[in-house]
Structure formats: C-alpha cells, structure tokens
Amino acid sequence: MERYKISITPRTFHFKQPAGTSRGTYTTRTSWFVELTADDAPGRLGVGECAPLPDLSCDARPDYGERLRAFCDMFEQQGQIDYDAMADYPSMLFGLETALLNFQRGSAALFYTAFSRGETGIPINGLVWMGSYEEMLDRMEEKIRQGFRCIKLKIGAIDFDAETALLKRIRERFSPREMQIRLDANCAFPYHQALYKLELLSQYAIHSIEQPIKTRRWGDMAELCRDSPLPIALDEELIGVNDTETKAQMLNIIKPAYIVLKPSLHGGMRGTEEWIRLAGERGIGSWITSALESNVGLNAVAQLTAKMYGDRITMPQGLGTGLLYTDNIDMPIEMRNDSVWFKPQQ
Numbered sequence: 459m460e461r462y463k464i465s466i467t468p469r470t471f472h473f474k475q476p477a478g479t480s481r482g483t484y485t486t487r488t489s490w491f492v493e494l495t496a497d498d499a500p501g502r503l504g505v506g507e508c509a510p511l512p513d514l515s516c517d518a519r520p521d522y523g524e525r526l527r528a529f530c531d532m533f534e535q536q537g538q539i540d541y542d543a544m545a546d547y548p549s550m551l552f553g554l555e556t557a558l559l560n561f562q563r564g565s566a567a568l569f570y571t572a573f574s575r576g577e578t579g580i581p582i583n584g585l586v587w588m589g590s591y592e593e594m595l596d597r598m599e600e601k602i603r604q605g606f607r608c609i610k611l612k613i614g615a616i617d618f619d620a621e622t623a624l625l626k627r628i629r630e631r632f633s634p635r636e637m638q639i640r641l642d643a644n645c646a647f648p649y650h651q652a653l654y655k656l657e658l659l660s661q662y663a664i665h666s667i668e669q670p671i672k673t674r675r676w677g678d679m680a681e682l683c684r685d686s687p688l689p690i691a692l693d694e695e696l697i698g699v700n701d702t703e704t705k706a707q708m709l710n711i712i713k714p715a716y717i718v719l720k721p722s723l724h725g726g727m728r729g730t731e732e733w734i735r736l737a738g739e740r741g742i743g744s745w746i747t748s749a750l751e752s753n754v755g756l757n758a759v760a761q762l763t764a765k766m767y768g769d770r771i772t773m774p775q776g777l778g779t780g781l782l783y784t785d786n787i788d789m790p791i792e793m794r795n796d797s798v799w800f801k802p803q804q
C-alpha cells in the first residue's frame with residue numbers, strides 16, 4: 459500500500475472587485491491546499507484545493523481545518539479516499555480527489571482529453587456580478603466587448619425593473635442566436651411573486667434561470683418548473699443532497715430543465731459524475747461551474763468538465779473565474795475570448 463503524507467496550507471485570496479450575490483458580497487475567500495507526497499515517490503507532489511463557500515457549502519464550518527486534517531489522517535492510514543465517510547464534505551473531497559489525480563498523473567492534466575492535450579477549448583459564459591445598474595451595465599458591456607456569446611447575470615439584489623432594463627438593452631442589440639442570456643436568482647424571489655417575475659423575464663428570450671426561490675421547498679419548485687415559461691435550473695437545491703436515492707427522488711419530483719454542478723458543493727468529482735448520470739437518465743440537462751476557487755481548483759473543474767462532456771462541448775460552462783483575484787496561483791490555463799484553454803507542459 460502506498461504510504462502517503464499530506465500537509466495542509468490555508469490561503470486567503472482577494473477579489474479584484476467585490477463579487478455580489480443576493481446572499482451578500484465577497485471581497486476575500488479562503489482555501490485550504492492539500493499537498494500529497496509519498497515515501498516511495500520522492501519529488502512527486504499532488505496538490506488539491508478545498509474551497510468551501512461561507513453560508514453556502516454544506517461543509518463550511520468553524521472547525522473546517524481540524525475536520526480536514528482528520529480526513530487527511532484517515533487517507534494516510536487507509537491509502538485511499540473514504541468516500542462514505544466524506545460524503546457530506548464535498549469541498550474537502552474535491553480537494554483530495556484533485557491532489558490524488560495530480561499525484562498519479564504527475565501533471566495538471568488530470569484526465570486524457572482533447573482539452574488536456576491543448577487541442578480544444580471549453581466555451582464559457584461571461585459572468586456579470588450584482589451591483590448597481592451602472593456597475594452591472596459596465597460589466598455587461600465589458601463581457602460583450604471581450605467576445606462572449608453567452609452572458610450570465612446575477613439578479614435579485616437591485617430593483618427588478620432595473621434588472622429587466624438591462625435585459626432589454628441586450629435584446630435590443632443582439633438576437634437570441636447572437637447572444638444567449640442566463641440568469642441566476644440565488645433564491646431571491648418570494649414564491650408568491652416568482653411566476654409573475656418569470657413571465658416578465660420570458661419576453662427577453664432567456665435561456666434559463668437558476669434557483670428562483672428558496673431551497674427545500676420541493677413541491678413549490680416542482681410547481682414552478684411545471685408552470686414557468688422559462689427553463690429552470692437547480693443549483694443551491696442540490697447542496698447537501700449526497701446520497702443516490704435522495705438525488706433521484708429530488709429529480710423525479712421537481713423535474714427541472716437543468717442542474718448546475720459545482721464539484722466543491724455537489725459531491726466532489728464522483729458526486730458530480732453521479733448527478734450528471736442521474737439527470738441524463740431523466741432527460742435533464744446540466745453544465746458545470748466553478749465555485750470561486752483559485753486557478754488550482756478551476757483547472758480541476760475544467761479537466762472534469764472535459765472528461766464528462768467529451769471533446770466537442772458546445773454548451774457554455776461556468777469556468778470564467780480565472781481572473782477574479784489579485785493574487786491568484788499560476789496554472790497552465792488561460793482565457794481566450796469566450797473559452798478556457800489548457801496549455802500542456804512540454
């Protein structure tokens with residue numbers, strides 16, 4: 459059995475500009491980096507990022523570092539990841555999965571795909587964070603100038619009329635064929651207003667809206683998915699749902715059009731793969747996004763995305779977070795127009 463050793467280093471990253479959602483605004487975020495070595499492989503190192511989001515991740519807890527250390531000790535003793543024990547700790551699981559793959563491959567190319575060979579990029583959406591009308595307008599215009607053909611707007615924090623004015627502005631200039639619009643409400647709509655708001659939004663030819671109402675209201679969400687003129691995607695709803703039977707039950711009841719998967723929130727790599735399989739069996743679409751990780755986590759998410767969706771990904775993914783921080787970590791990934799690319803190391 460391989461004798462692994464793991465060290466843990468926390469690190470705080472600083473946003474270039476405040477990242478606003480309906481839950482609040484991020485200016486910094488902390489990740490824990492696990493570094494994996496082995497006695498019989500001197501000089502080889504595997505690095506993974508554990509990046510819980512405060513007030514969102516099911517494993518964001520005051521003793522996060524101590525709990526992560528306990529799981530790393532377990533990994534060292536067993537020589538492998540204990541998936542059953544870590545099922546409710548997706549960000550820790552994702553970090554350990556990444557570190558182990560990085561160690562085994564000896565490369566940041568975690569899977570053998572056209573993406574990891576540098577032959578193709580992954581299309582991504584341009585993310586417009588919440589802010590004032592003027593701030594969101596400036597950010598939206600910047601994404602358009604950068605060549606994005608899919609814009610995702612976080613809504614629910616400013617006046618609804620101002621948000622619809624932004625959408626009107628896009629549609630006056632670009633048809634749905636020229637520009638895809640996605641919305642993310644982050645649970646901001648009161649249920650009794652949700653359908654009315656979705657009907658107003660539908661006039662702007664919206665691709666989908668993520669999580670319009672609060673989570674854990676499966677009956678209300680199922681009714682909304684049935685009656686909505688817009689396709690609804692689940693995101694926060696999936697957090698903390700970590701066993702196969704409950705996942706299947708949720709999808710059977712709610713019947714969303716899409717699910718949006720963040721490995722750090724939704725079960726690590728293995729959990730994300732299971733969500734995609736269960737959704738696909740039910741005719742439910744999906745895409746993968748990062749959860750504001752540094753470039754270490756972002757690369758791992760992109761590598762997984764290429765593995766799961768194949769070499770010809772056409773649906774934009776949520777992987778455009780590589781330029782968020784003033785103090786990010788260098789990795790062999792880069793943004794080219796509206797795609798993320800991997801640069802194989804020679």
